[in-house]
Amino acid sequence: xxxxxxxxxxxxxxxCIGTNMTEAHPVAATRLKKALARGAKLIVADPRRIRxxxxxxxxxxxxxxxxxxxxxxxxxxxxxxxxxxxxxxxxRTEGYERLVDHLQEKTPEWAESISGVPAAAIEKxxxxxxxxxxxxxxxxxxxxxxxxxxxxxQSLCNLALLSGNIGREGTGINPMRGQNNIQGAGDSGALxxxxxxxxxxxxxxxxxxxxxxxxxxxxxxxxxxxxxxxxQCGDTxxxxxxxxxxxxxxxxxxxxxxxxxxxxxxxxxxxxFLTETAELADVVLPATSWAExxxxxxxxxxxxQRVRKAVEPPGEAKPDWWIIGQLAQRMGxxxxxxxxxxxxxxxxxxxSPIYYGIDWELADSGQYHWPIPYRGHPGTPRLHExxxxxxxxxxxxxxxxxxxxxxxxxxxxxxTTGRRLESYHTRxxxxxxxxxxxxxxxxxxxxxxxxxxxxxxxxGGWAKVSSRRGAVEVRVKATRRSPQGTVFASFAFANVPIxxxxxxxxxxxxxxxxxxVCPVQVEPVVEEALVAAD
Amino acid sequence: MTxxxxxxxxxSSSAFSEQRRIQHFKTTRTICGxxxxxxxxxxxxxxxxxxxxxxxxxxxxxxxALCVKGQFAYDYVHHADRLTYPxxxxxxxxxxxxxxxxxxxxxxxxxxDVMQKHGRHAAYGVASGRTPSEANYMMQKFxxxxxxxxxxxxxxxx
Numbered sequence: 001x002x003x004x005x006x007x008x009x010x011x012x013x014x015x016c017i018g019t020n021m022t023e024a025h026p027v028a029a030t031r032l033k034k035a036l037a038r039g040a041k042l043i044v045a046d047p048r049r050i051r052x053x054x055x056x057x058x059x060x061x062x063x064x065x066x067x068x069x070x071x072x073x074x075x076x077x078x079x080x081x082x083x084x085x086x087x088x089x090x091x092r093t094e095g096y097e098r099l100v101d102h103l104q105e106k107t108p109e110w111a112e113s114i115s116g117v118p119a120a121a122i123e124k125x126x127x128x129x130x131x132x133x134x135x136x137x138x139x140x141x142x143x144x145x146x147x148x149x150x151x152x153x154q155s156l157c158n159l160a161l162l163s164g165n166i167g168r169e170g171t172g173i174n175p176m177r178g179q180n181n182i183q184g185a186g187d188s189g190a191l192x193x194x195x196x197x198x199x200x201x202x203x204x205x206x207x208x209x210x211x212x213x214x215x216x217x218x219x220x221x222x223x224x225x226x227x228x229x230x231x232q233c234g235d236t237x238x239x240x241x242x243x244x245x246x247x248x249x250x251x252x253x254x255x256x257x258x259x260x261x262x263x264x265x266x267x268x269x270x271x272x273f274l275t276e277t278a279e280l281a282d283v284v285l286p287a288t289s290w291a292e293x294x295x296x297x298x299x300x301x302x303x304x305q306r307v308r309k310a311v312e313p314p315g316e317a318k319p320d321w322w323i324i325g326q327l328a329q330r331m332g333x334x335x336x337x338x339x340x341x342x343x344x345x346x347x348x349x350x351x352s353p354i355y356y357g358i359d360w361e362l363a364d365s366g367q368y369h370w371p372i373p374y375r376g377h378p379g380t381p382r383l384h385e386x387x388x389x390x391x392x393x394x395x396x397x398x399x400x401x402x403x404x405x406x407x408x409x410x411x412x413x414x415x416t417t418g419r420r421l422e423s424y425h426t427r428x429x430x431x432x433x434x435x436x437x438x439x440x441x442x443x444x445x446x447x448x449x450x451x452x453x454x455x456x457x458x459x460g461g462w463a464k465v466s467s468r469r470g471a472v473e474v475r476v477k478a479t480r481r482s483p484q485g486t487v488f489a490s491f492a493f494a495n496v497p498i499x500x501x502x503x504x505x506x507x508x509x510x511x512x513x514x515x516x517v518c519p520v521q522v523e524p525v526v527e528e529a530l531v532a533a534d
Numbered sequence: 535m536t537x538x539x540x541x542x543x544x545x546s547s548s549a550f551s552e553q554r555r556i557q558h559f560k561t562t563r564t565i566c567g568x569x570x571x572x573x574x575x576x577x578x579x580x581x582x583x584x585x586x587x588x589x590x591x592x593x594x595x596x597x598x599a600l601c602v603k604g605q606f607a608y609d610y611v612h613h614a615d616r617l618t619y620p621x622x623x624x625x626x627x628x629x630x631x632x633x634x635x636x637x638x639x640x641x642x643x644x645x646x647d648v649m650q651k652h653g654r655h656a657a658y659g660v661a662s663g664r665t666p667s668e669a670n671y672m673m674q675k676f677x678x679x680x681x682x683x684x685x686x687x688x689x690x691x692x
Contacts, residue, residue, distance in 0.1 A: 005571070005594075005595050006594075024569060025569050025570070025571050026601035026602075027571050027573050027595070027596045027599045027600065027601055027604070028571045030599050176570065176571075177569075177570030178569060178570055178663075179569065179570055179663035179664055179689070179690075180565070180566065180567050180568060180569065180570060180572070180663070180664060181570075181662075181663055181664065181665065181666060181667060181670070182570060182663030182688065182689070182690050183570060184663075184666070184667035184670060185661050185662065185663045185665075185667070185670045185688035185689075185690065186688060186690065187667065188661075188667045188670035188671040188674060189670070189671065189674040189675075189686075190659075190661035190670040190671075190673055190674045190686055190687065190688040191674075191686065191687060191688065192684045192685065192686060192687050193684070195674075195678075196671065196674070201684045210678070214675065214678060214679050215679070216678070216679055216682055217682060218678045218682050218683070218684065219682060219683050219684055221684070222684055223683055223684030223685040223686060223687070224658075224685060225687050225691060226658075226660055226687035226688075226689070226691055226692070227691055227692070229658040229660075229685065229687070236652075236655065236656060237656060237657070237658050237685075238648045238651070238652050238656040238657070239644060239645050239648035239649075239656060239657040239658070240657070240658045240659070240660065241641075241645075241657075241658075241659045241660070241673070241676070242659075242660040243659075243660065243661055243662045243665060243669060243673055244662030244663075244664045244665050244669075245660055245662055245663075245664075245689040247660070247689075250689070250692060251692045252692060265644070265647075265648055265651075266644030266645060266647070266648050268641045268644065268645075271617065272616060272617060273613075273615050273616065273617060274615070274617060274621075274629075278617075279629075281621075281623070281629075282622070282623045282640070282641075282644060283620070283621070283622050283623070283637055283640050283641040283644070284617065284620065284621040284622075284629060285620050285637060285638075285641065286616075286617035286618060286619060286620060287617075287665075289567075289610075289611050289616070290564075290567035290611070290664075291564070291567075291577055291584055291608065291611045292611070293665075293666055294666075295665075295666025295667060295668040295669070296666055296667045296668065297565050297567075297572060297666060297667070298572075298667060299565075299570055299571060299572025299595055300570040300571060300572065301572075301595070303572060303594065303595065304667075305565045305572055305574070306563075306564075306565070307564050307565050307567075307666055308562050308563060308564045309562070310560070310562035310564060310577040310579050310584065311577075311579055311582050311583065311584060311611070312582050314612075314616045314618045315616075315617075315618025315619055316618060316619045316620070316634060317616065317617065317618060318634070319669075320662075320665045320666075320668075320669035320672065321666075321668045321669050321672045323638075324669065324672040324673060324676050325672060326634075326638050327638055327641055327642055327645075327676065328672075328675075328676050328679065328680060330638050330639060330641075330642035331642045331645060331646055331680055333676075333679050333680055334679075335675075335679065336672075336675070336676075336679075341666070341668040344668040344671055344672060345667065345668055345671075347671070348667060348668070348671045366574070366594060367594070421601070421602060421603075422602060422603075424568050424569075424603055424607070428610075429567075429607065429610040430603060430607050430610070432609070432610040432613040432615060433606065433607035433608070433609050433610050434609060435606050435607070436602065436603065436606065436607050439602070510691065511691050512690075512691045512692070513691065513692045515692065
């Protein structure tokens with residue numbers, strides 16, 4: 001997020017797109033509710049009539065995968081209505097003239113023809129956002145899990161740059177991170193293109209720096225992404241170490257994923273349960289859980305916070321850092337004989353330009369947002385206040401692209417996937433929590449009542465959902481949360497593996513899977529057949 | 535940050551036995567392990583078990599709020615399904631209990647064998663968005679020092 005969570009209470013206009021915040025980030029949503037109580041206006045763009053949509057002053061029901069068109073249409077209106085921040089554009093951005101040309105044809109009527117959102121509503125949203133001095137954008141995976149995730153984000157940046165709504169309190173472009181330490185994972189260098197602190201591996205000076213630190217010259221070429229690695233399993237990739245990820249259930253195209261992991265010569269998993277992924281491993285190493293661990297998480301607002309051990313681990317379970325350190329030493333690697341997480345974190349900070357100003361002791365307060373470039377620096381709750389990292393903010397000349405697969409006669413419905421309040425990811429944890437299990441005992445395919453009738457389904461009955469990659473059986477829930485023509489399910493339940501269906505395409509730059517769009521067909525399952533099968 | 539709380543005798547009711555009243559509870563300030571908001575909370579523990587979660591009113595991200603997962607879904611920590619010892623796949627294809635020594639040896643040898651047979655670009659590491667940064671740092675260092683490659687990623691793309 002460009003802005004701290006506290007800023008969520010400050011905007012006059014909030015634009016939420018592709019975020020089901022009340023379910024996926026409930027506590028952050030309480031701050032947004034405070035802003036609304038104060039009188040802030042809420043615009044929500046989402047294919048589904050989620051809770052946030054019901055709270056909105058203006059709801060834009062977009063077709064899945066049409067975000068770029070909607071956002072270009074909004075940018076067109078902001079320029080046409082002269083709602084631009086001239087001073088900001090002149091002093092902080094580049095490419096404005098070209099953007100104006102680019103937007104010429106991207107009228108709200110054009111955007112309506114793609115997104116299904118009425119042109120008048122697009123105009124209203126643009127005027128509301130563009131005329132505010134304190135407008136903030138919030139988004140989640142509904143923006144990024146598309147083949148055009150990068151264009152979606154760039155199109156959002158255009159809106160903020162045009163209206164000068166960045167670098168100040170109550171503004172900004174704010175992606176909500178989904179996992180407790182997914183921000184920290186990237187910060188720590190667990191990326192194929194960056195060392196710790198987002199230092200590019202392709203920069204010779206960084207190669208030299210890490211050769212000094214690690215005692216070994218590391219490739220100047222970027223590594224491959226996990227998506228590519230899974231594609232190459234059994235071909236060029238023959239050994240894999242996975243820590244704490246239930247890849248088999250969370251990743252797209254389950255059949256492909258299982259086949260990939262099975263074709264490895266050597267597969268090691270570190271986890272706290274024998275997940276569907278761990279079941280495929282040659283060696284499974286038991287790790288400590290969250291309550292048994294000392295270390296740090298970095299949250300969605302880039303705040304580095306201490307995690308503290310409260311109970312002893314069960315049996316012989318060990319901290320992840322210890323397990324990896326032991327493995328490395330047995331392979332003959334030097335520099336892995338740590339006796340606690342303290343020197344590990346201090347080494348991380350020492351090598352990271354964005355954590356350089358802190359260490360284990362200083363981080364204890366939990367007050368620091370990165371970047372903290374030097375000792376004594378107070379941290380950076382708000383990014384881009386006086387300048388952008390690369391100088392000027394660049395306008396992007398994005399174009400709308402269709403999703404990897406579009407609906408047709410054979411697969412006439414859009415499936416979009418997501419999260420639910422009462423479960424977390426693949427339920428390895430929440431599925432073993434008694435109360436939550438009762439609140440959400442099974443997966444349901446959310447279908448508009450008209451589609452329930454159209455496809456001969458029954459509310460509460462069973463349906464077979466098929467895509468070009470696989471099929472699953474799931475119970476049907478008739479609901480107007482889903483628009484006509486679009487169905488929804490979460491991927492939380494391993495016994496209803498929705499990701500057997502997904503995996504139609506990937507963003508070419510980030511390799512993020514298009515988990516939000518998948519054409520499917522649905523048909524009723526004859527219930528006597530189910531009973532007989534039992 | 536970890537402190538012992540002796541239950542206040544004046545506040546205790548007859549529902550508590552004398553033994554209960556002098557029972558030590560421990561609270562530990564930590565951060566919720568679910569989504570990326572980073573809510574601060576206090577884990578209340580007794581006899582090495584979590585018995586409650588209290589939202590931290592001075593938590594900078596949450597200011598006293600928690601969601602249904604953060605507040606209640608901690609019992610998985612003590613679930614009987616937890617892995618409590620290493621497992622190694624035997625010649626018969628079954629995963630079996632192993633000592634740490636044997637499991638680490640097998641894990642290490644497997645990577646060395648693959649590297650010798652297929653070269654250093656044949657191994658890949660996937661770090662976790664669920665583990666602390668220290669674990670992520672170790673994962674990337676393991677791949678970079680062990681193989682000299684950047685064949686490391688985390689689970690943010692899917």
